[in-house]
Amino acid sequence: MANTVKYGIIGVGMMGREHLINLHHLRDQGVAVVSIADPHIPSQQLALNLAQSFHWPLKVFSEHKELLDSGLCDVVIVSTPNMTHYQILMDIINHSKPHHVLVEKPLCTTVTDCKKVVDAARKRPDILVQVGLEYRYMPPVAKLIEIVKGGTLGQVKMVAIREHRFPFLIKVNNWNRFNVNSGGTLVEKCCHFFDLMRLFADANPVRVMASGAIDVNHKDEIYDGKVPDIIDNAYVIIEFENGSRGMLDLCMFAEGSKNEQEISVVGDIGKGEAFVPESIVRLGTRVAGRDGVQTLKAEDSRIKYDGLHHGSSYLEHLHFLSAIRAKGGQAPAVDLQDGLISVAIGVAAQISIEKARFVTIKEVMDDHNSK
Numbered sequence: 528m529a530n531t532v533k534y535g536i537i538g539v540g541m542m543g544r545e546h547l548i549n550l551h552h553l554r555d556q557g558v559a560v561v562s563i564a565d566p567h568i569p570s571q572q573l574a575l576n577l578a579q580s581f582h583w584p585l586k587v588f589s590e591h592k593e594l595l596d597s598g599l600c601d602v603v604i605v606s607t608p609n610m611t612h613y614q615i616l617m618d619i620i621n622h623s624k625p626h627h628v629l630v631e632k633p634l635c636t637t638v639t640d641c642k643k644v645v646d647a648a649r650k651r652p653d654i655l656v657q658v659g660l661e662y663r664y665m666p667p668v669a670k671l672i673e674i675v676k677g678g679t680l681g682q683v684k685m686v687a688i689r690e691h692r693f694p695f696l697i698k699v700n701n702w703n704r705f706n707v708n709s710g711g712t713l714v715e716k717c718c719h720f721f722d723l724m725r726l727f728a729d730a731n732p733v734r735v736m737a738s739g740a741i742d743v744n745h746k747d748e749i750y751d752g753k754v755p756d757i758i759d760n761a762y763v764i765i766e767f768e769n770g771s772r773g774m775l776d777l778c779m780f781a782e783g784s785k786n787e788q789e790i791s792v793v794g795d796i797g798k799g800e801a802f803v804p805e806s807i808v809r810l811g812t813r814v815a816g817r818d819g820v821q822t823l824k825a826e827d828s829r830i831k832y833d834g835l836h837h838g839s840s841y842l843e844h845l846h847f848l849s850a851i852r853a854k855g856g857q858a859p860a861v862d863l864q865d866g867l868i869s870v871a872i873g874v875a876a877q878i879s880i881e882k883a884r885f886v887t888i889k890e891v892m893d894d895h896n897s898k
């Protein structure tokens with residue numbers, strides 16, 4: 528097809544292959560993956576096997592610059608380890624051929640690097656950059672966002688997100704075991720939740736207080752003589768500019784949970800809750816009380832592939848494709864500013880744990896020498 532949008536995937540580990548499968552489910556919309564770049568032969572092979580089963584011939588590179596120089600792709604997905612996002616993004620943004628980019632979360636591991644990417648991208652209005660904060664698209668979360676934006680709950684005052692789940696999975700070369708590679712647990716995975724809190728609160732964060740530790744997981748693991756330093760549980764409180772408050776309750780040794788995420792948003796009129804993976808939303812008001820609480824099943828009939836994240840990656844691609852096809856007429860649904868602020872909250876939380884005090888967002892945004 529002449530107007531096929533050609534994708535390249537940089538990093539074809541677990542998430543890169545997940546993108547490959549999602550894009551295959553979008554093939555009737557005129558998309559094709561034509562190239563991959565990954566230095567790890569087993570990852571290349573697994574991606575090649577998948578592409579073969581989809582009848583997609585792939586050009587394989589071990590280096591992202593070769594993929595960019597090949598000129599084969601219109602769009603690139605960056606799904607490499609977090610600490611590599613910065614350099615890869617800068618190489619994409621500074622490349623003479625424009626490539627639209629979907630970069631996995633977190634945007635980068637430090638605020639300084641995120642800001643440099645934001646500045647560089649400003650000079651390339653011909654490139655769309657979307658950040659992979661895909662929890663926004665999970666059907667129960669999307670439904671709760673719709674309810675909150677519709678004003679049913681009134682002025683949002685409190686947003687509590689509980690993530691109780693299994694420990695971090697094993698990754699290629701164990702990159703996710705160390706803060707220096709991942710940005711720290713509160714950046715690496717919790718940027719999703721800080722992004723959601725900011726959406727629900729409809730305001731930017733002002734300051735963050737956190738308490739957390741490495742109490743149960745990874746204590747008996749050693750890589751190159753080093754024990755992992757990533758925390759496995761935390762409480763984080765975030766204050767927003769408009770007086771709303773957010774709270775994260777993270778536990779990564781909670782396999783015995785019915786839901787992985789439980790989100791509660793309370794306004795001055797009512798309360799909404801979302802449960803993942805039960806895919807349920809609850810909605811009540813102060814006036815109607817407990818008897819008036821409704822339970823709604825959240826579904827999205829557009830999803831053709833649930834995958835690892837309850838259909839959110841599929842919807843993320845659908846939105847990004849629509850922005851690409853709009854040729855500048857539509858901004859990416861999750862932009863670089865969203866990516867930057869979600870990292871800034873995570874960094875502030877990590878510093879708060881180290882220093883045992885409130886950390887302001889201004890402090891982390893202004894400090895070019897800190898994380």
Ligand SMILES: NC(=O)c1ccc[n+]([C@@H]2O[C@H](COP(=O)([O-])OP(=O)(O)OC[C@H]3O[C@@H](n4cnc5c(N)ncnc54)[C@H](O)[C@@H]3O)[C@@H](O)[C@H]2O)c1
Pocket residue numbers: 537538539540541542543564565566567570589590591605606607608609611631632633659661698699700715836
């Ligand atoms: N959206 C989500 O909820 C979600 C879920 C999981 C992972 N992620 C993100 O996806 C990214 C990848 O995570 P993963 O779980 O797939 O890790 P992974 O270890 O399974 O895969 C990473 C792959 O990137 C390759 N790689 C490393 N350096 C590279 C480079 N410079 N150029 C090209 N390839 C390179 C590795 O060889 C490996 O194959 C991370 O940023 C992670 O945070 C997001």
